[in-house]
Amino acid sequence: MDIVRILQSSTLFSGTGGDEIPHLLQCLEGRTSDFPRDYTIIDEGDYSDEIGIVLSGSVHITRHDFWGNRSLVANIGVGESFAEALACTARPSEVSVITAEQCTILFLNVHKVITSCEHGCTYHHTLIENMVRLLSQRNQELMKKITHLTKRSTREKLLSYLSSEAQRQQSQTFTIPFDRQQLADYLCVERSAMSSELSKMQADGILDYQRREFTLHHEEV
Amino acid sequence: MDIVRILQSSTLFSGTGGDEIPHLLQCLEGRTSDFPRDYTIIDEGDYSDEIGIVLSGSVHITRHDFWGNRSLVANIGVGESFAEALACTARPSEVSVITAEQCTILFLNVHKVITSCEHGCTYHHTLIENMVRLLSQRNQELMKKITHLTKRSTREKLLSYLSSEAQRQQSQTFTIPFDRQQLADYLCVERSAMSSELSKMQADGILDYQRREFTLHHEEV
DNA sequence: GCGGTTATGTTGTTTTTACAACAAAAAAGG
DNA sequence: CCTTTTTTGTTGTAAAAACAACATAACCGC
Numbered sequence: 059m060d061i062v063r064i065l066q067s068s069t070l071f072s073g074t075g076g077d078e079i080p081h082l083l084q085c086l087e088g089r090t091s092d093f094p095r096d097y098t099i100i101d102e103g104d105y106s107d108e109i110g111i112v113l114s115g116s117v118h119i120t121r122h123d124f125w126g127n128r129s130l131v132a133n134i135g136v137g138e139s140f141a142e143a144l145a146c147t148a149r150p151s152e153v154s155v156i157t158a159e160q161c162t163i164l165f166l167n168v169h170k171v172i173t174s175c176e177h178g179c180t181y182h183h184t185l186i187e188n189m190v191r192l193l194s195q196r197n198q199e200l201m202k203k204i205t206h207l208t209k210r211s212t213r214e215k216l217l218s219y220l221s222s223e224a225q226r227q228q229s230q231t232f233t234i235p236f237d238r239q240q241l242a243d244y245l246c247v248e249r250s251a252m253s254s255e256l257s258k259m260q261a262d263g264i265l266d267y268q269r270r271e272f273t274l275h276h277e278e279v
Numbered sequence: 280m281d282i283v284r285i286l287q288s289s290t291l292f293s294g295t296g297g298d299e300i301p302h303l304l305q306c307l308e309g310r311t312s313d314f315p316r317d318y319t320i321i322d323e324g325d326y327s328d329e330i331g332i333v334l335s336g337s338v339h340i341t342r343h344d345f346w347g348n349r350s351l352v353a354n355i356g357v358g359e360s361f362a363e364a365l366a367c368t369a370r371p372s373e374v375s376v377i378t379a380e381q382c383t384i385l386f387l388n389v390h391k392v393i394t395s396c397e398h399g400c401t402y403h404h405t406l407i408e409n410m411v412r413l414l415s416q417r418n419q420e421l422m423k424k425i426t427h428l429t430k431r432s433t434r435e436k437l438l439s440y441l442s443s444e445a446q447r448q449q450s451q452t453f454t455i456p457f458d459r460q461q462l463a464d465y466l467c468v469e470r471s472a473m474s475s476e477l478s479k480m481q482a483d484g485i486l487d488y489q490r491r492e493f494t495l496h497h498e499e500v
Numbered sequence: 501g502c503g504g505t506t507a508t509g510t511t512g513t514t515t516t517t518a519c520a521a522c523a524a525a526a527a528a529g530g
Numbered sequence: 531c532c533t534t535t536t537t538t539g540t541t542g543t544a545a546a547a548a549c550a551a552c553a554t555a556a557c558c559g560c
Contacts, residue, residue, distance in 0.1 A: 193414035
């Protein structure tokens with residue numbers, strides 16, 4: 059695992075020199091941990107002042123309500139980060155962070171990112187600007203998620219999500235990071251109704267799929 | 280209108296001295312504009328590198344899809360800001376910003392906020408930290424909005440929204456910033472179904488309401 | 501106050517979704 | 531390879547939401 063390469067492709071460290079990264083990690087009190095599958099890294103109500111960056115594996119951001127209704131807010135893959143907003147606000151977490159598979163996570167002290175450091179790291183100001191961009195991007199992603207949720211029917215939600223995923227992966231054929239139950243939790247619909255809607259959509263020639271691999275045809279609305 | 284007092288209570292300027300604000304405004308290329316009701320300040324697809332702060336009135340953040348389905352993402356009141364993420368990402372806007380009533384808006388150049396300035400403004404670093412906090416807060420608000428949307432039934436969505444509003448306004452009795460159609464657009468449900476659900480909830484003794492004024496009773500789930 | 505306009509509430513019908521139960525297919529683990 | 535477990539798909543029924551149409555109430559300009 060090439061940590062430096064992963065970090066250079068991350069939003070937070072973009073524009074920093076590869077040489078500088080080990081020094082920055084030290085300055086930001088970086089530490090890595092390994093977690094097994096289905097491990098709760100952050101629970102609802104927890105406090106944290108560390109941001110997490112996924113070095114291997116992937117994690118899910120989830121919520122649970124009184125009646126055990128689970129909802130999946132987001133999927134975070136390699137090179138992506140989580141808990142930025144949590145670490146910056148000193149408020150209890152609204153969500154849980156749970157590993158979707160075996161993971162290696164890098165934790166960084168957010169306060170060290172935000173405040174200028176006394177060691178005069180060259181790239182410190184770059185980090186702060188990146189932090190602003192990172193939060194802005196996360197913001198727009200949440201907005202996009204809201205776009206899917208505001209769709210009134212299961213079919214529209216599926217099309218909204220799948221077409222945004224096709225766009226993100228720059229291909230009509232793409233793989234989603236969710237199984238059916240997780241996809242239903244993500245779109246806030248009922249799994250079996252969604253399954254049946256998917257097969258109708260396939261019958262209508264809108265798309266093809268096989269497990270996690272989907273192909274959108276051009277007729278989509 | 281006491282601009283300095285409004286700004287001091289805003290997240291972006293918190294911790295800055297009142298004396299310094301006029302100087303900062305100049306440094307950030309601040310400009311104010313007045314808008315009539317129902318005026319589109321930012322349209323979907325627009326670019327902007329200015330953040331807006333509401334000095335009087337209020338604005339709505341909205342989206343429209345192909346079939347004219349309107350959805351209301353948020354309401355922004357006096358002292359609150361909008362377009363932070365838009366201004367920070369150089370990407371086209373996912374949403375529109377439309378005045379809900381007659382408004383005065385202060386616009387600030389985001390790049391001047393983020394990059395250190397050559398005039399050596401004392402509070403410049405405070406501003407950058409505030410910007411990070413502001414984006415984090417906006418983030419958590421979007422998360423809260425998602426919480427409402429993930430509720431499966433109209434009744435649950437109403438309770439989720441109304442109880443969060445009661446908490447925010449620190450009172451069992453409170454006024455919402457939406458009329459019925461806007462509330463339906465905000466919660467992504469159908470207006471008349473929502474109206475009828477509200478009257479059922481009133482019959483069940485869960486709440487009382489009269490137009491925009493609601494009272495939640497303690498039995499709420 | 502009066503007519504026009506908009507906002508809100510009500511009701512019945514159609515459509516969609518949630519739920520439950522189960523069948524089939526795939527994956528996991530010896 | 532075979533068994534067990536998990537995932538996915540299917541179907542019928544009950545519940546809920548969307549829709550449409552209308553009644554009533556509040557608001558606005560004159």
